[in-house]
Amino acid sequence: MIRWVLAFLLGAQMVAADVVTPTRTLRPGTLITVQDLTIRDGAHDGAFDRITDVAGQEARVALYAGRPIAFDAIGPPAIVNRNQIVPLSFRTSGLSITTEGRAMERGGVGDRIRIMNLQSRATLFGLVQADGTIKVTQ
Structure with a gap:
């Protein structure tokens, strides 16, 4: 007062x-x-x-x-942990690629994280999806 x-x-x-x-x-x-x-x-x-x-x-x-x-x-709570093996998906113009990758960072739904493609060893970026998959954006 x-x-x-x-x-x-x-x-x-x-x-x-x-x-x-x-x-x-x-x-x-x-x-x-x-x-x-x-x-x-x-x-x-x-x-x-x-x-x-x-x-x-x-x-x-x-x-x-x-x-x-x-x-x-x-x-949002992390559903993907660092070094976790995660499914990767990439879709564009009718092309669909799925493979496995290793998460380089922790992330929750909607977070943009770095991932490494286990086949090519290339570092990519992707968005964490609700089911734990990563939608590759680059």
């Missing part, structure tokens, strides 16, 4: 906002649950303001207790 009175008296504009913060430090790769999160007062650009947007996601970097969770700090 005092901060609102001070803001009014000083002519400053303060915006009340909520931010989502972890209740404990979360390591990269941790699946975030509702129990790991809390809402705190404070405005922070580029941070989540709803627990439902964060729960079920995976920490991409270390998330520290009490600090706002930035948009780029989390993402």
Whole structure:
């Protein structure tokens, strides 16, 4: 209440906002649950303001207790792990090629990751699909 009175008296504009913060430090790769999160007062650009947007996601970097969770700090849970053998598919103009590759990075659905074709040893890029296959894009 005092901060609102001070803001009014000083002519400053303060915006009340909520931010989502972890209740404990979360390591990269941790699946975030509702129990790991809390809402705190404070405005922070580029941070989540709803627990439902964060729960079920995976920490991409270390998330520290009490600090706002930035948009780029989390993402969909990884379904492909580094060095995992994954099916590759490439389709264009009626041509369809399927083979196996090795994932060079971890990735969740929709992530663009590097993969190595096991036949040619060429490094390619592809998008992780919901079924764990990689759709080659380059």
